[in-house]
Amino acid sequence: MALPQRRTDIGPPHYKDFLPPVMLKNYGDWKHHEILNPGLMVHVANSGDKVWSIRVATPRLLSTDTIREFADLAEKYCGGYLRWTTRNNVEFLVSEEKNIEPLWKELVEKNHMMGGIGNRISNIVHTQGWIHCHSAATDASGIVKALMDDLADYFTTRETPNKVKLAVACCTNMCGAVHCSDIAIVAIHRKIPKIDHDKVKNMCEVPSTIASCPTGAISPDPARKSIKVNDEKCMYCGNCFTVCPPMDIADPEFDGVAIVAGGKVSNLRSNPKFSKLVIPYIKNNPPRWPEVTEAVRLILDAYIAGAKKHERVGEWIERIGWEKFFKVTDLPFTFQHIDDFTIARETFRTAATFKW
Amino acid sequence: MPRKYETPLLDELEKGPFPSFVTEIKKAAARNDMAADELGQLEKSYRERRGYWKHGGIVGVRGYGGGVIGRYSSLPEEFPSVANFHTIRINSVSGFFYTSKILKEMCDLWDKYGSGLTNMHGSTGDLILLGTSTENLEPIFAEFSSRGWDLGGSGSALRTPSCCIGPARCEWSNIDTLDINYNLTQEWQDEMHRPAFPYKFKFKTAGCAVDCIASIARADCSIIGTWKGTIAVNQDEVATYAKNGMNIKEEIVDMCPSGCMSYDGKELKINDEDCIRCMHCIAKMTKALKATGEKGATILIGSKAPFVIGSTLSWVIIPFIKMEPPYDEFKDLIRKMWEFWDEHGKNRERIGELIIRKGMREFLEFIGVEPQPQQIKEPRRDPFFFWTEADLQK
Ligand code: HEM
Ligand code: HEM
Ligand code: HEM
Ligand code: HEM
Ligand code: SF4
Ligand code: SF4
Ligand code: SF4
Ligand code: SF4
Numbered sequence: 001m002a003l004p005q006r007r008t009d010i011g012p013p014h015y016k017d018f019l020p021p022v023m024l025k026n027y028g029d030w031k032h033h034e035i036l037n038p039g040l041m042v043h044v045a046n047s048g049d050k051v052w053s054i055r056v057a058t059p060r061l062l063s064t065d066t067i068r069e070f071a072d073l074a075e076k077y078c079g080g081y082l083r084w085t086t087r088n089n090v091e092f093l094v095s096e097e098k099n100i101e102p103l104w105k106e107l108v109e110k111n112h113m114m115g116g117i118g119n120r121i122s123n124i125v126h127t128q129g130w131i132h133c134h135s136a137a138t139d140a141s142g143i144v145k146a147l148m149d150d151l152a153d154y155f156t157t158r159e160t161p162n163k164v165k166l167a168v169a170c171c172t173n174m175c176g177a178v179h180c181s182d183i184a185i186v187a188i189h190r191k192i193p194k195i196d197h198d199k200v201k202n203m204c205e206v207p208s209t210i211a212s213c214p215t216g217a218i219s220p221d222p223a224r225k226s227i228k229v230n231d232e233k234c235m236y237c238g239n240c241f242t243v244c245p246p247m248d249i250a251d252p253e254f255d256g257v258a259i260v261a262g263g264k265v266s267n268l269r270s271n272p273k274f275s276k277l278v279i280p281y282i283k284n285n286p287p288r289w290p291e292v293t294e295a296v297r298l299i300l301d302a303y304i305a306g307a308k309k310h311e312r313v314g315e316w317i318e319r320i321g322w323e324k325f326f327k328v329t330d331l332p333f334t335f336q337h338i339d340d341f342t343i344a345r346e347t348f349r350t351a352a353t354f355k356w
Numbered sequence: 357m358p359r360k361y362e363t364p365l366l367d368e369l370e371k372g373p374f375p376s377f378v379t380e381i382k383k384a385a386a387r388n389d390m391a392a393d394e395l396g397q398l399e400k401s402y403r404e405r406r407g408y409w410k411h412g413g414i415v416g417v418r419g420y421g422g423g424v425i426g427r428y429s430s431l432p433e434e435f436p437s438v439a440n441f442h443t444i445r446i447n448s449v450s451g452f453f454y455t456s457k458i459l460k461e462m463c464d465l466w467d468k469y470g471s472g473l474t475n476m477h478g479s480t481g482d483l484i485l486l487g488t489s490t491e492n493l494e495p496i497f498a499e500f501s502s503r504g505w506d507l508g509g510s511g512s513a514l515r516t517p518s519c520c521i522g523p524a525r526c527e528w529s530n531i532d533t534l535d536i537n538y539n540l541t542q543e544w545q546d547e548m549h550r551p552a553f554p555y556k557f558k559f560k561t562a563g564c565a566v567d568c569i570a571s572i573a574r575a576d577c578s579i580i581g582t583w584k585g586t587i588a589v590n591q592d593e594v595a596t597y598a599k600n601g602m603n604i605k606e607e608i609v610d611m612c613p614s615g616c617m618s619y620d621g622k623e624l625k626i627n628d629e630d631c632i633r634c635m636h637c638i639a640k641m642t643k644a645l646k647a648t649g650e651k652g653a654t655i656l657i658g659s660k661a662p663f664v665i666g667s668t669l670s671w672v673i674i675p676f677i678k679m680e681p682p683y684d685e686f687k688d689l690i691r692k693m694w695e696f697w698d699e700h701g702k703n704r705e706r707i708g709e710l711i712i713r714k715g716m717r718e719f720l721e722f723i724g725v726e727p728q729p730q731q732i733k734e735p736r737r738d739p740f741f742f743w744t745e746a747d748l749q750k
Pocket of ligand 1: 208212239242243411413414415416421422423424425426510511512556
């Protein structure tokens, strides 16, 4: 069958073709909004017009079947208009108040989870993992599913002192920008690549393999017509494996995840901040990673118990101090916690003031 | 009929209240060979606790240097339908808006040519078509582009820009985030589709300092809406918040980072000159407080994930710039920045890393921006600074 004429460099469609009429009419002229329940908010325009948004969780990975189901619902109740949020939720954009209830009812019947708006846990931003990426040290989707099952109440009903943003990255490349989340899981390799010297000869270009290493850990091994890795410089990033497949970085025995906490991206109250290391390693335990969900619970519970209203995890920790954080959570403090990377000295305590 | 696999481990992830990605893969696997083998390989990963994907091998569509991510199974005999299983990045619409009609059209195409699996969306903001074979790439591109869709960026190129929902629904937006996002994407199609930068470059646009799109943490250029003026206070609405149980002193005044608010139980006062525009009070009392005056954006440069020099957050380069179409002043500045990067950047060096290596002075002089205290947290602590001949003449 003949293909249609291809076009190049046309860019994305114009957004105005996809906005519901009420949003087009009141574009840039909104007055305020109100969170009516954890899965429903209403935005009110200066004209008095209103638009209701119902937020529904998705696993990010969607089959065309489910996308069609969402499209059908949008057609039935929202004039066909819907959107996705940056945290992988779907929002149905309802222009007529009378459609809210039947849409909500049908979503419940179809087993969807509504929530995530306001001071609670929204969906988890995450990356590809074993589903599609070559550098993955864990599977992001599996951990997300296990975590969100465990924390479902915090999505649908329960409140936290402020928003708690979770993220999972399946290797230290951190495609999901987990480095500024309230609590994040980042998967790590812990052993240098295993080199299959026979294959390196045929499959890899030595100069580009050497150049791929961000720390300069790879050097030629002329005797073997191969390469070698300096184990004092390698930080297990897996970049070399990308370029040279016989440098296998995956290790079922020693791969796993680290947990970082206390980051935020908004400027509200305190400045944006990075997440910091709280648990250096938990072994991969698929399919449900129970040790990971337990650790996240531990941090979350300590935060809920200790934080003042409106404090984010990082603001709470900064107020009480990191030494106190390790005390209240009873998490072990190890050599891995002390920075020895590029900004190490900025993180040392240059004062005699601290808590016991 | 697609192959069937026993998946006892993945089946565990169909239990529980949260929607399951395993269920999604199974839906597609019931009718699609690629999705079936994806499921089979994933079960093996769960069993053996490791991934089975390789990079390797350049793939793409004619005339484009990116937008397709080559992906190959390292077990092609065992899982032949995903022997090659490439990702296609489709440039999404500003604000991730869709209509049911367009979604169904996309689903039909993707069922015909691909795995029937998607990511809505990738973390950069593309609509990700998750997996198809090399020979299907050209047909998919023809089908999508003829219907008004184009590929997103990958490799050392401009990546698909993204933005918050802004003026479409948010009362706090100081700039037209959706239009800025659309306009920049259209302006720089060539930079997106034919990689010619030292490394990747990302724009993210947020309408205010709440930064719902996390621009400050994951964009080489973060555009954050702000204002020069006052916060208008509606004292009646303040009174209503108080009446409804808000402890205005504790929750608002005491949490203001610049200590510029006061409340005597009747009147909320803001010393606007000292306000740092963090958005806390406005976010908590949206009916009572409104930013007024001149609207524009702060331009920050440099955030990236940890490799190689450690994570960075973007830092202020231009404290305030008007953002009005056609955004010429902004675009000229960006072109200057790219010129600097092009001239001095090493292969796979992000622009932020380059600025740190070269120093802010060289960068600012190149792009023609004056030093300003808004660009820093504090001045340098050491006395080891350079003087140019020109400085000495001053
Ligand atoms: C058309 C062919 C290729 C495409 C479409 C492609 C695409 C990609 C993409 C999308 C990434 C993800 C990283 C990012 O977001 O920048 C990546 C990473 C990477 N690719 Fe490729 N790639 C191709 C060919 C190659 C080749 C031939 C090599 C090596 C000689 C290579 C080496 C790498 C390395 C080392 C990384 C890790 C990356 C990094 O720091 O960005 N790629 N590639
Ligand atoms: C040096 C750092 C990075 C490297 C080496 C890297 C490498 C890669 C690779 C190899 C993939 C392909 C995964 C697949 O098979 O689909 C990928 C996907 C992706 N990366 Fe990165 N990445 C880096 C940083 C980032 C960052 C900081 C972001 C976003 C802020 C990002 C956004 C993405 C997105 C959106 C995808 C598509 C898959 C997804 O949605 O997770 N990458 N990256
Ligand atoms: C009362 C306080 C807040 C209100 C009313 C509010 C409002 C909103 C709205 C309307 C959205 C949807 C925008 C969109 O879909 O693009 C959103 C999303 C978002 N907000 Fe806020 N926000 C508040 C506080 C915060 C805070 C404190 C943060 C971060 C520190 C934050 C970060 C985000 C992020 C990252 C998103 C995207 C999340 C998603 O798409 O699910 N917001 N917020
Ligand atoms: C070229 C640069 C500098 C010169 C020439 C210099 C010179 C001096 C001199 C002459 C003293 C008095 C020593 C004494 O007789 O007790 C002193 C004390 C001191 N300097 Fe510096 N200094 C320099 C840079 C710095 C810097 C960059 C720092 C810290 C960031 C620093 C920290 C101190 C401290 C803590 C003392 C002791 C102060 C005190 O006893 O009250 N100095 N310096
Ligand atoms: S975080 Fe790492 S493993 Fe995960 S998608 Fe990105 S590069 Fe791949
Ligand atoms: S894993 Fe990373 S640091 Fe280690 S040798 Fe390979 S490229 Fe270098
Ligand atoms: S960044 Fe600001 S303007 Fe944009 S959606 Fe979030 S709160 Fe609204
Ligand atoms: S925006 Fe922030 S700094 Fe300004 S008055 Fe409100 S709380 Fe204070």
